[in-house]
């Protein structure tokens with residue numbers, strides 16, 4: 001920057017000191033509160049794209065029916081999903097019947113009154129700032145940010161593609177993404193390592209082979225699960241499975257998941273099979289996100305094996321990345 005250094009009054013957008021602004025600031029003005037709100041969004045520890053989404057939501061500028069009507073676009077303001085008279089930002093992200101079921105599964109009983117009654121800015125900033133542990137959620141701030149972002153995604157899926165959202169699938173989807181984000185954040189804090197974005201993709205096998213991706217998951221309550229999927233040389237879904245194991249180590253869960261996957265492949269008549277897992281014992285690093293998702297989905301299953309002839313809703317987007325030739329973005333860590 002060129003030019004001389006100069007004084008700048010922090011409580012004015014133009015940097016000019018005035019008695020009026022100083023009075024408003026000292027008496028608990030809106031300006032100070034607004035500055036705090038923006039800061040809480042930009043401090044959020046997650047993807048930049050989600051941070052920008054949260055910023056837009058805080059400005060009340062998501063293109064909801066209410067916002068489109070405000071912009072003089074001739075459109076009915078009613079919610080397409082539940083029929084409420086006005087679909088505004090708070091309705092889409094929190095109050096819609098289709099969404100409330102999801103929040104009720106994760107918001108503790110003692111916090112529900114304030115959670116469901118606060119205004120938009122208090123609701124967004126208060127939850128974005130809340131890094132406490134809640135239920136089995138290790139970082140509520142990250143979970144909440146990812147949650148509202150995915151809720152908006154699924155709202156658009158319904159409006160434009162008529163794909164409805166299952167609250168349990170949404171819960172798994174958000175939990176999976178938030179857990180990954182929390183791990184990345186914790187890893188950075190502990191190791192102080194540099195983060196470098198690197199594209200990693202899942203590679204389909206050569207014809208006529210198929211690939212089995214498996215993974216295990218271990219939850220804070222001691223329960224372990226496994227899951228996996230089998231795809232052919234073009235990346236198409238052959239079958240998938242989830243396995244609720246109860247109490248066992250994550251290594252045992254991954255081994256049992258791999259075993260079940262191989263049996264399943266054999267029963268499907270598959271005789272040439274590649275097996276991929278992101279276990280520490282594995283020799284290859286692969287984009288195993290779909291298998292991670294299947295393992296986490298098994299947390300909602302009764303004990304035993306569940307076979308999925310077609311892909312569950314939440315895993316479709318992960319598989320589509322591969323089918324469309326796009327690559328999954330992963331973050332690798334290198335010593336600084």
Ligand SMILES: [Zn+2]
Pocket residue numbers: 079080081082083084091095096097098
């Ligand atoms: Zn609604």
